[in-house]
Amino acid sequence: MKRRDFLKQTTFASGMFFVPQFLKAFEQMPNKTFSNKKVVIIQLKGGNDGLNTVVPFNNDIYYQQRNNIALKQNDLFKISDEVGLHKSLKPLQNLYNKGFVSIINNVGYPNPNLSHFRATDIWQTASDSNEFLQNGWVGRYLDHTKGNPFSAIEVDESLSLMMKGKTQNGLAITDPKMFYNSMKAPFFNNVVTNYNDAHLSEHNLGYLYNTMIDAKSSAKYIFEKSKTKTSPAEYPKNIFAKQLKTISQFINSGLETQVFYAGLSGFDTHANQTNSQAKLLKTYAESMEVFVEDLQKNNTFEDVLILTFSEFGRRVKQNESKGTDHGTANNVFVMGKNLKKQGLYNDLPNLGDLDKNGNLKYEIDFREIYATILDKWLQVDDVAILNKSFSKLNFV
């Protein structure tokens, strides 16, 4: 066959003598782990309506501002005399009761930006709202810890800015076997081992080669390590659950990855939001329930902290289309086994005190959450990674 010939003929040019120095270094370098703790980051993409997720069911302003879409008491399950969670989150009730959930309210930042892309970039880069960073906070974590690409994995087919550092990127991967197999062709070996123009590394061509080299070494490691462990747990049949299943496989097989990133899309509910948000939150909660159980069964849950955020919340007042427009501060869910503060971390927003656009005022800077995770959980220098000092919270 032609293709076989093609592959054969190209193998002889294998670069046995010519392994670039930095590639050798990469392959011999033990993964330098600062702690064995792991963080799973989940983004509810599009801007989840936090006010219809964690609901102040005794608040008159809430019902006045949202006459078509406000949730009534029987749409909720209560977690206090004032607060109920959207009933789609019912699968999380068990975890909540065990104290595995902490809900941090009013998380945001000064001068909030209401564009999806910009707000997502701000959350992913941990920048100020008027500051444009080209690398993400997880990427800078990789830079700082001299991590490998597989130290941070996004379960997706493309890599977000959050996972890109100055010198090191994370890895996007959905199926380790598929990924590994796709790189076994001898021609790839040749291309990779023939890369020796160090002066190109500043340019796009160097970027292309380096990405290829990273991909190849990481694919091998991830595949070989994770193939031993497949999860018997029954995950719901949807793509978000599949992402979580992949993450549990990675964690439970002892992969030395410290940060995972996954996402669920569709929260941009400008019109007729009631049904679509209910469906999405149900998908979220059902999948998370199985995921946490899966980790518990494998005794890995105590090393995992799960952070769920959305790039912004939504406006307090609903719009004319039975939906909500882009807002600002929002709630963040933290899940873990030994949380220092369980349940509601702080009070719900004050709906009587809004900014001039009718949006919530933030109380906790989202970077305080990052700083807390970096400092107390991953035990690294948060200031070096966030470029600034933020006060720490006490959820872990």
Place this chain on the structure above:
Amino acid sequence: MKSTHIQHLYNRIGFGISPKELSRLSKKTKKRIINELFSSSKTTTPLKVDISFLDGKTYKDLKKERKEFQKISRKKVKEFSTAWFDRLNNPKEILREKMTLFWANHFVCESRNILFVDSYNNMLRKNALGDFRTFTKKVSKEAAMLGYLNNKQNKKKSPNENFARELMELFTLGQDQYTEKDIKESARAFTGYNHKFRGEFNFREKHHDENEKTFLGKSGNFNGDDIIDIIIEKKQCARFISEKIYSYFVNENINKKHIDEMVSVFYIDYDIENLMRFVLLSKWFYADENIGTKIKSPIEFLVGMNTIVPYKIEKTKQIFWVQKMLGQVLLNPPNVAGWKTGRNWIDSNTIVTRLRLPSVLLNNAEIAYSEKGDEETMITNFKKRKLSRRSIIKVTADWKYFEENYKNNSNKELIYHVITSKINKGTAEMLARNEKLSKHDFVVQLMSLPEYQLC
């Protein structure tokens, strides 16, 4: 004109050039070549799919058969997407088509209604080299856009800011050039915008806010067109568009001096053709630092291969798979900011797919594929979607065309036809060792290199 410069020109305003065409043009001057380029894009050939299923249908009919209509429409949108891919592979008005592709990632929009998609896409094509002011106004009145950014839900009683915000942030001025108040005021000016069921623009006076608005320092009872006029008066708008064109056609690293020159041309009358002519005639467009340094978009990558070895993916479904694996599905942008370009196209996954695709497409190799869930709007049925697939992509490749076209070129010469970037030293040595391969295998190998990702 120098061959390398003609190649560069055609890489950027098209998808490469055949050896025959290259040798024809190399006898002409730069000015003539560029004149020819523009005059061959004077006309506009609309892109069409068969939509006779809608013949004679009234609003009532469609309302009654809504579900059925939506189903057919979605199918037709896919058909339109593949028709667009075909068009890019076989373009008549090459510059116009490349500009259409550019604008589709500027005035980013998505719709599931085939009538709206057809109208929007052909509006982009028609205005691609026209007047930017008229263009922007047309965009604001397209049914697809009225739906995509919720402007049809924007009413006097309760304004919806989505369109007003993106109009400034993404379409005309860029971030931080306006206040939140400007957004609110301009949203009021766009109230009452709507469309009829076949997509014709419909202004509903009773939902329009007639009161005075204050926008970017001016006051009056503005409507949407007035807002666009006020924006266009800002030099920043000419600058924003110039930068976008520069980073797409010239270099992602912005050269301020070049941009200043572009702004002084563009700000006169916002004529896109004049601006493009200026760019393509400039000396700096052909500077070494701009040649072979741009990372191809997935579409440039796929269509570029077709310029060398024409191929056809037989199953339309698989055309989508391929585009999706590379991160760019036509008519299906990630969000209103469009695709992030340059290095953002390349990560561990896409680089691997790119290096493998030439042998997959042209040598029938197998490829594995899995889906992800990032469609903003696929909320209702994403449970049903299959979670993974493995497949051979069925392709017919026209190797005869290739053999015929490159019969006078040695493998060594082939390198410089296929690759315009610098070549890594070790790779160049490997290529030299492999020069005895058949031309067929050699060209597949060339297209499987990191260097081929650049143009």
